[in-house]
Amino acid sequence: MIKIPKFGILLKLSVVFIITVLLTIGSATALWFSMIQPILQKNIILQQSQLGKRASEKTEEFLKAKLRALIIHSQSATFLTGNTELEKLELGIFLAQDQDIQTLTVINKEGRETIKIDRNSLLPIVDLLDRSNSPSFLANTFRYTKEFIGEAEFSENGEPSIVLSVPMKTPSGSGRLTQLSTQVQALLPGEGNEVFGVLEAKVSLKDLFAEITDLGLEDGTVILITDRKGRIIAHKDKALVNPTVVIDKYPPIKQHVETVNESPLAHTEEMVIFDYLNENNVKVIGSHTHVRETSWAIVVQQSAANYYADLNRVLNFATLLLLGGIGISIPFSFWLSKRITQPLRALTHGVNKISEGNFDYRINIHTHDELDEMAKAFNQMTEKLKDSIEKLKSDKDVIASEKGKLEIVLSGIDDAIVALDHETKIIFINTPAEKLTGYQNNKITGQKINTLLKIYNHNLEIPVATYCALNSTKMEGVIFEKKAVKIHSKGGKERYINIITGKIKSNQNNKVEYILTIHDITKNYELEEMKLDFVSMAAHELRTPLTSIIGYTQILLEETKSKLTKKYFDILEKTYHNAKKLSGLVDNLLSVSRIEKGTLKLQLMPLDLISLAAESIDDMENLLSSKRQTMIFNPLKSQEAWILGDKFRISEVFVNLIGNAINYTPEKGSIEISIKERANKYLVQIKDNGPGIPQEAIPKLFTKFYRASGGLEQSSKGTGLGLYICKSIISLHKGRIWVESESGKGTIVFFELSKLNNEGRKKYIKNISLPHTGAIIRNDNLLQS
């Protein structure tokens, strides 16, 4: 079963999706925020600076206006007359003109107040003070003749006012003012611009301050004025106006105090916004604007809450956006993942089902996308798989039934079957093979063939490579066949077998397989051996009495030649001949048994075919004459025909063939023997004019026990072994023997043997005079000890 993984697509997709959304929205928000903030800040700055500017300008305007008025009035010619009443009048007009002025004072050159009128009192004040030390006087009369702006002062009621004064100067071009009399002052010619007094006004700041602190009232902005000492001299909240207390925990005020004493040029244009807590511990932001010409500053104080409110609004919006984004993205990503995982799960489920063996299962996905296609493809594959499996099943059934058949067939076979692979390792051996070799199939499979058995031909091992030729050109079919070989197996069991090796090409991998079919012929073989041994033994046994018979008969023939009648002598002769014949037959039997057993050995020596043939012919004379046949001998033109051969055996061939010719030729027939040269061979022909041999009989001529059926059957003698022996002997001499014959046209038997050249002959110079070399062996090496 394929399990759903822990960190599935759903989780992965969702995480990725959410992270993406978060990142996107977050960065967007941060960006926006970072963009908004300075704007907001700028806004605030703008607001504050605007207000501050307005307030300070107003203040400046106010003061300037007052001063201007003062200056104008100070320049009135009235003050040059010395007429105090006129001056008072002047001042009175002035006072009436400007409601802010509370007190007007004239201070003379010496610093004494000369005239002083007050708004609140009708009469001129007679209490005239010495003002020689007051800054108002000093500022104007001391070296720098400048107008004077005093500090803010507060009355007992807390009403603010300010002292302003200007120097009174003689007009330019005019001289000093001289006191001519107590009431008359005369202006004498002089340089002019001479300060003869100070005109001082005490101006109420109440209205001004009220006006100023009312600015920005709407949005909770507080405007206050502070002086050089950091005192709040104007504030909406009257309680906070405290001329005696220095408040510098208000950073704008503090900054003002710190910078007020610096040169005016040091005042930078840049306004600094501070955020701090006001008297009520409310967060505020404020800045100060210096009022020119004075040591005052306008402090604009706004509720920080507004500013932060804006910021918060922005933040809240961003957060909302973020959360909204997450809120959408989570379900969306779930949905999206599901769209992917669901078909995948369906696929997995389908695979599981199919791998369990349910080939009819089909996957249903209808997402109209690639997953859909995948499902279709998968279903197709399943369909094909189903077909293949069904086909395989039916093939398997076929194989099983074939295997069953094969097993039945094999079990019915007696022969041992061994199946080998291309490396001659055993794949399978059947039951007869188990019995033959003494090994069991399930124990021996996988081992090489030579652990199972070994094959011998006449005690020489036939190597595996011979009977399982890997490189034989034949791809399939029988590649090796051998009859009557020995097999050695477990426990040293020796059996005689016929073996056939079949080669087949395996379908699976183009490798070959060998099938050894082993037919146990031990019984037969042993029987054959027994037969041969029996024949051999019998022949030996027969020989001894035969020799005696021949011997005795020969003696009789010699001794009784003149003592017997012809009739009886003939009988004796016939007896002798028959005994000889019998002996010949016994010899044949013995030869055959030796040939069959493979024990026939040739004693090779140089032989002259011509003299050998002549000898054999001589031996057969009697036979010839009794049938009144004629024999023609045609040797070569040359005197000798040397070959390498076993004298006894070649003689045997001659005797057999000539004998056959005589036997199968009727009376008065003729036989011709010729020896010819053919390239490096000698060809011997034995021709008769007998009845010939029919075509169909010719192939079987040289087989054992074959006897031609001709009209002379009855008189044909022999065991049918003669030609077989001849063929064996000629074959052993590496020669060829064959027959040409036609019914009614006589027979020619041919045999050819290789020539022996002079060098070969020299090797075999000894022992050339032995009559029958097979029978007599000399021990030449041994001299008399």
Next chain:
Amino acid sequence: MKKILIVEDDTDISFIYARALKNAGYSVDQAEDGVLGLDKAEANLYDLILLDIMLPRATGIDILKEIRKPGSKAKGTPVYLLTNLAQDSIIQECFKIGAQGYMVKAQLSPDDVVKEIDAFFHKNPKQGV
């Protein structure tokens, strides 16, 4: 006249060969078994002994060994085996022990045997002590 001893248990064969040899001019003695043959061989010194292998009481090979023993009086007598056994191994063994020749009875007529013996004496005229 050369003296030949035939050691052969088959009386027919023995007779036939003896007759043939006598006719050929040899003096022939016969012994029916190996022991008798050995006695005779030691008692008389022959020019040739024809020895069969298949004998009662002792095989021809044993006799041959006895004859060829250092102390034997017949030590130097030439021996031809005259037998039907034709195995190579036997032939080689006999030659090793010290036989001069080997003849397979069944394949030879008495005349052949006579011829061979003639040839032998012709080649080795001074046989015997």
